[in-house]
Amino acid sequence: MLRLAAEVGDGAIWANGARSHMAESLSVVPGDRREGFFVGNMIPTVIDDDVAAAAAVNRRTLGGYVSLPNYRNYWKEAGYVEEMEAIEAALAAGERDRLPELMSDRWLADVTLFGSVSAVREGYEAWLDAGVSTPILVPPPRPAARPRPSKSSSPPSPDPLPAFWRHFLAYSARK
Numbered sequence: 001m002l003r004l005a006a007e008v009g010d011g012a013i014w015a016n017g018a019r020s021h022m023a024e025s026l027s028v029v030p031g032d033r034r035e036g037f038f039v040g041n042m043i044p045t046v047i048d049d050d051v052a053a054a055a056a057v058n059r060r061t062l063g064g065y066v067s068l069p070n071y072r073n074y075w076k077e078a079g080y081v082e083e084m085e086a087i088e089a090a091l092a093a094g095e096r097d098r099l100p101e102l103m104s105d106r107w108l109a110d111v112t113l114f115g116s117v118s119a120v121r122e123g124y125e126a127w128l129d130a131g132v133s134t135p136i137l138v139p140p141p142r143p144a145a146r147p148r149p150s151k152s153s154s155p156p157s158p159d160p161l162p163a164f165w166r167h168f169l170a171y172s173a174r175k
Contacts, residue, residue, distance in 0.1 A: 003028050011038025013136070016065055018110045021078035022130040040134040041127065045113040047120050054114035057140045059100040062112070066099055067091060080107045113137065 005012040006029045017025070022041075029037055044061045046054035065071045072084040083104050090098045108114075113123040120137075127135040 002026070006030060006033045006037065010036070011040070013038075013040040013042065014132075015042045016044065016062065016071065016111050017041045017132075018075060018078035018080070018107075019127055019130045019132075020110050022127075022132060026131045038134065039132050040136055041132045042136045042138050043111070043113050043123075043127065044140065045120060045137040046115075046140055047117055048114070049116050051115045051119075055105070055108055056100070058108060058112040058114050059103050061140055062103060062108075063096075063099050066103065067096075075107065075111075078110075080104070080110075083107050 048054040
């Protein structure tokens, strides 16, 4: 696909690309096409000081994507064979509820951004360093992707969307 984009288009956009694999993916773009070639990636992003909660939101968000063979094949190519094969086995057994636990921390950190404002900023910079000229930070869908607190847990944190955009816009204005 990227070869075709380089041949007939002016760029490419990934959805949930693997940062560790981006340089290898971009290596197929001919040198004479690299200047001005648009490279974007839509990155599920959750800003929350509760890192485990933020990761859980991204795991829920990516549940549908790991169910799709084309995404699993890409992530296998990117080095996540064990995770994707475990997910395939769970899907074959009808165990969709196991998908979040099968998404490794390493894989999640490679395809999403989550955590504190500073952690997300650092991740954003890492995507730029990986060759993505336009990281597209995608906040979580509402409200289905957000875990529901149990009755015994503390009240839910405020909606992350306003904070997400406030922090991102403030950060972007400094650039």
